[in-house]
Amino acid sequence: SYEMTQPPSVSVSPGQTATITCSGDKLGHKYLSWFQQKPGQSPVLVIFQDARRPSGIPERFSASNSGNTATLTITGTEAMDEADYYCQAWDTSTAIFGGGTRLTVL
């Protein structure tokens, strides 16, 4: 079965750029979504179709997907961005999630 790997944790200072990766075999051939989940809350879609932001998601969230790696970038990270982030793709008709990355804003 298809698998996607994320680093368990990433730390960033306020105002700096946070980068979260998601790796999988030929991941660039799939459309990727990213979700943000804060403690005790439901996940929120922050990126879909590799790099598109839903309405209401700040411009500081951007993403790319090529080769075997997708990247979520948060530019000018704010304290409110501290959360778990999950990548997600489809493998035929099965939805696959990465293991999640905890972003800490120090």
Place this chain on the structure above:
Amino acid sequence: QVTLKESGPVLVKPTETLTLTCSVSGFSLSNAALGVSWIRQPPGKALEWLAHIFSNDEKSYNTSLRRRVTVSKDTSKRQVVLTLTNMDPVDTATYFCVRMWQPDVTWYFDHWGRGTLVTVSS
């Protein structure tokens, strides 16, 4: 306003069958561009997709749970039902009902319910 609300037991015993209902509003289960998935999350762990159902009643299941999981819908009642048989403590998780949206070539999880925590214990 799109909302999804999960309901069902908070505690089930091992070997019992779990039945969860997702009540939706703000969209129709007969819309061909929309579907509903069930996704769960054990405490402190990652998200796991379980199943989905589309407007034409097409369904898909997580192969690791295929023998145990069933999804169905009642369009007139605006409800989607998940059943998971032979529950085990490892099935303890928050179960989310999630709307799926297809604006182009693939599907996206664009609206999530608040989730319901189900504990499996004797």
